[in-house]
Amino acid sequence: MTTTDIPLIGISSCLLGERVRFDGGHKLNAYIEKTLGSYFSFRPFCPEMAIGLGVPRPTIKLVATDAGVRCVDSKTGEQDFTDQLQDSANQQRDWHSQLCGYIFKKDSPSCGMERVKVSISPTNPHNKRNGQGIYAATFMQNFPLIPTEEEGRLGDPGLRENFIQRVYVYYRWRQLESEGITQDKLFRFHSQHKLILMSHNQNSVRELGRLLADGHQTPIEELAENYIQQLMAALKKPANRGNHVNTLQHVRGYLKRDLDGDDKQELSETIEQYRLGHIPLIVPITLLRHHFRNQPDPFIEQSLYMHPYPAEMRLLNQI
Known part of the structure; x- marks a missing residue:
């Protein structure tokens, strides 16, 4: 694992102005590009382009089927891109593993993080907003600890602060991993982040304190893995x-x-x-x-x- 001087963030290419949308357009987000771009190093990626869908291209959508939610072409529903999008996410695991966060394009059948439209059935055009983009869902399943957010939700001050805070916590964790985690370093990391954790969930402060206090006989790799899983889960809920x-x-x-x-x-x-x-x-x-x-x-x-x-x-x- 390598580290960079600033957090490395994956991002949907269209949000940085790349013309990879189905209509040849983009969805440049000025706040992401100009403000966050001063503090993050971005790794743009478009899974639809990666699986060979050109520009311009027919639109795709999510549809509920007997085989689960599938991603198909919007016009006929006969072309199924689900497996290709999942494979694309899996093929990126090497650089995904270096990330400290990911910003996805909202509502996208490939990149939407949540509340993506899903047609009720292949023959019913009505939608429910209960889906996840196929690529995004595979990424989050592969790397559940890496903070994720959608560009639309970054307009909310509380959600924006929560995402950026989690990115920096995970970035410091990556640095700790690169140095080699020892019990003393893990205790110091917890002490540095204890008040941040308190602002999110006071019960988690006690739970993680007990985890470390009782962990003297636990192999450090196992203790560290249990710790970061519980920490990132607690921080996912914004502080109130x-x-x-x-x-x-x-x-x-x-x-x-x-x-x-x-x-x-x-x-x-x-x-x-x-x-x-x-x-x-x-x-x-x-x-x-x-x-x-x-x-x-x-x-x-x-x-x-x-x-x-x-x-x-x-x-x-x-x-």
Whole structure:
């Protein structure tokens, strides 16, 4: 396994402006290209082009059959591309295994991550939005730990922050793997991410703590695999305001003996204003950073909760 200086992200080619759509067009997403492109290294791929469907080409669709959901040509339904799209995903496993995330094209019968239209039957044109693109589904089955998202959902500030946070957590995990995981390094990794985990699921903090505490006799490879599976599963659910408030109050506890009355009141009021939704998360975090610069704490210094990804991304300003 190799690592890069920035996270490597797979992406549907059309989202970067490549003219690979069925009509010869593209779906360039400016935020992905210009903003995320400053922090991620993209690996574009179009599975429909990879299996030999040219440009322009007839459209394809998902249809429910006795053999399961299949991907067929939209006009006659006689050409079935399901196996080819699955094979294409499997053939990319080498570079897929290097990724720290994947951004898929929404609604695509090949690349849609979820809620893709599925015709009720080969003869019934009515649809249900309960499908997954064949290529995307195969990728996610092959690599369930790698964070995935659709470009449409990245317009939601909470989902966007959650995806990018997970990408950076997994990127750091990849770096740890490349160095060689030891028990000490695994404990340090957990300590760095403990407050991030707390903001998502406080029960998972306890569960992963017990996993590590009870893992002294477990082979490190098995312990690490169990740990990252549980961590990434817990982080998949976006952090909510209530859990952030609990985490901020927990962090504040490392300062309570070092602040005077006015500073304590200001910090408490700022956290309360965030709880009420009057200010974004960046405000109490900035105030906490200020106090910890004056009163350093070893645990908080190594924690990544208050700087989980490059500050220039400004994600905490929007949640």
